[in-house]
Amino acid sequence: MPVLPDIEIARAADKRPIQDIGAQLGIPPEDLVPYGHDKAKVSQGFIAGLADRPMGKLILVTAINPTPAGEGKTTTTVGLGDGLSRIGRNAAICIREASLGPNFGLKGGAAGGGHAQIVPMEDMNLHFTGDFHAITSAHNLLAAMIDNHIHWGNEQNIDLRRVVWRRVLDMNDRALRHVASALGGPANGFPRETGFDITVASEVMAILCLAENLADLEERLGAMIIAYRHDKTPVFARDIDAHGAMTVLLRDAMQPNLVQTLEHTPAFVHGGPFANIAHGCNSVIATRTALKLADYVVTEAGFGADLGAEKFLNIKCRKANLAPDCVVLVATVRALKMNGGVAKDALGAEDTEAVRAGCANLGRHIRNLKQFGVPVVVAINHFTGDTDAELNVIRDYVAAEGAEAHVCTHWAEGGVGAEALATRVAEIADAGEAQFAPLYPDDMPLWDKIGSVAKGIYHAEGVIADQKVLDQLAAWEAEGYGNLPVCMAKTQYSFSADPTALGAPEGHVIPVREVRLSAGAGFVVAICGDIMTMPGLPRRPAAESIRIGAGGQVEGLF
Structure with missing residues (x-):
């Protein structure tokens, strides 16, 4: 039976009131700030009251290097969370928010897929609760205050050639990578060369995702370096008194967002730094809140394990004193074929040799993750064209690497398709065999x-x-x-x-x-290399196909 498009499945979802989802985790209605009927923010006061609670088991979902064939990391995160719920475990999910840039560009949304989705999908992939707008505004308020400080006498003696704070926009726009600002005469400030990054690359985004509370947020914002003086000493955001107003703009954005999966598993969706140009993890406050409220928390890190997982383990876990109990590494037959040299338009034919060759990518990720002292399980995200022979190649390869692989059908079947994976992951997490340690010590030279x-x-x-x-x-x-x-x-x-x-x-x-x-x-x-902190749109951006249909609903969003 064919699976409907993601957006149609999401629209048909039987969503529960968000207060009911909060009740599953023990969050009283008065500690939820609702945004409509199906999403809410969790209050700072409630989160502060969780400080003395023990934390549940932390499960990280990562993947092999991404290819156009798809890996389904978020889909697997959602499927695993639903699978844990189905086997009677108190589970929650933590993922990042989606950036508008990729949604209107090439990559698409970030809510999962098929019958393993977080809803409301349309809201999550568009403006959601406004967090990214708040981050963009706070970042650009600081930029405006820097230029204003210079215009009105430059009390901090900022060297105009060494202003390092750029502006941001949550959109892919290559024309803004390098710009000249303040043209048009003295009334408009001092002309200088600058540029824009995408919002998810902003240090403000990273700070919001690493801060423990509002006080920590304000202190971190004040510690940002915005420029250098003529004597090469740094100028901080606090030196021009910008951090207080920035914190005010971010007050609501700092509160984690609570939504639900298609199967009503609670999901925290908060923060969204990219993993190729930033640290690629959802917020610490959302993860820690989930760990205080659920026995098992499934989270993900962006892109492949060489980027997202490495940063989750070396940055987020180090900063937040977290330690994962198990890592799930996602792969697909199709993606392994591409890594084995098969072109995208030839992926439908069985090719065990290409799968075997592509497993070199999978094997390297397994060995890399084991360096951190955490058990690794491989989730094979099943596509309908996968053959038993191809799946057996992966199983045998993974076994030879000292790990195990589970075929998962959550995209087509929902949580029931990830029950076997969930059962094994829970067993591993409960065994407590992880001995996590970051890759390098703090005192190693940069x-x-x-x-x-x-x-x-x-x-x-x-x-x-x-x-x-x-x-x-x-x-x-x-x-x-x-x-x-x-x-x-x-x-x-x-x-x-x-x-x-x-x-x-x-x-x-x-x-x-x-x-x-x-x-x-x-x-x-x-x-x-050539990595850009402001992406561009592809030749045919997704935005060309996104519109409001005759019934008033969004069409073309994926």
């Missing part, structure tokens, strides 16, 4: 941290950078930032910096083009 990720996760021969990058890292270490983790901004499609190098490339070198200090978020960003 350049060595970059190298440890490049060599230990990407399997590169080395890392190269201009002397100015090395000098900048050394200067930050001298200023007291040497204990920060590193956040690698790199293509998501390959272990290398070359997006066309699929599989498990060897012998490559990672070029670090630029480094940026996110002092408020608490990490150093290393920009590698």
Whole structure:
């Protein structure tokens, strides 16, 4: 029986009032701030009252490197959460919010798919509860205050050539990557070269996702470096008194959003940094809240395990004192075929040899994740064209790697299709065998941290950078930032910096083009290769097909 399009399944959902979903977790109605009937924010006061509660088991869902064939990481996250609920476990899901840029570009939404979705799907993939707008506004308020400070006398002696705070927009717009601002004469400020990043790359986004509460949020915002003086000393957001007003704009956005799956499993959807240019995880406050309220929390990290999972484990877990009990690594037969050299238009034919060749990518991710001391289970996200012979190739390969693989049919069947995976994951989490540890220690030099990720996760021969990058890292270490983790901004499609190098490339070198200090978020960003912090739209963006239909409903959203 064919599965209906995602949006039709979502519209047909029998959604429960959001107060009922909150009640499943013990959240009183008065501690929910409703946005309509099917979504709400959880109040800060209620979250603060959970401080002394023990935390449940944390399960991370990640994937092999993404391909156009699809892997279904969010779909598997939702299916696993529903599967845990079906086997009688008190489960919750934590994922990121969707950015408008990819929704109107190429990637599409971020609510799962088929019968493993979070709803309301349309709201989640559009404006949702306005969090991203608040983040955009807070970020650009700071930009405006920097320019205004300079215009009215520049009390902080900011060097106009060293203003490092760019503006942001939650849209893919390549024309804004490099711009000249304040043209038109003295009344408009001081002309300078600047640019825009996409909102999900903003340090404000990263801070909101790592902050523990409003007080921590304000302190982190104040610690952001916005420019440098003529004597090269940093200027912080607090130096121009911007952090208080920014916190006010982010007050509501700081509260996690509660929604539900098609099968009524509670889902926290909050925050949304990209994993290829930021740290790629939902908010710490949502994850910790879920862990206080549920016995099992299923969360995901963006893109492949070399980016999202690495940052989840090296940045988020380090900063929030979290430790996963199990990692689920998602793969599909189709994606492994592409990694094995099969073209997208030839994926329908059985090809066990291509699957076997593509498993090199899967195997590297398994070995990488095991370095962190956490048990790994492979979820094979089933497509209708998969053959038993191809599935057996994956099972045998995974077994040889000392792990196990489970075929999951949640896309077509919902939570029942992930019950076997859920049962095994719960057993592993309950066994308590994880011995999590980050890949590198805090006191390792910044350049060595970059190298440890490049060599230990990407399997590169080395890392190269201009002397100015090395000098900048050394200067930050001298200023007291040497204990920060590193956040690698790199293509998501390959272990290398070359997006066309699929599989498990060897012998490559990672070029670090630029480094940026996110002092408020608490990490150093290393920009590698040609990765952009402001994406562009594809030749035929999804926006061309999105419209309001005759019945007043959105069409073309996927």
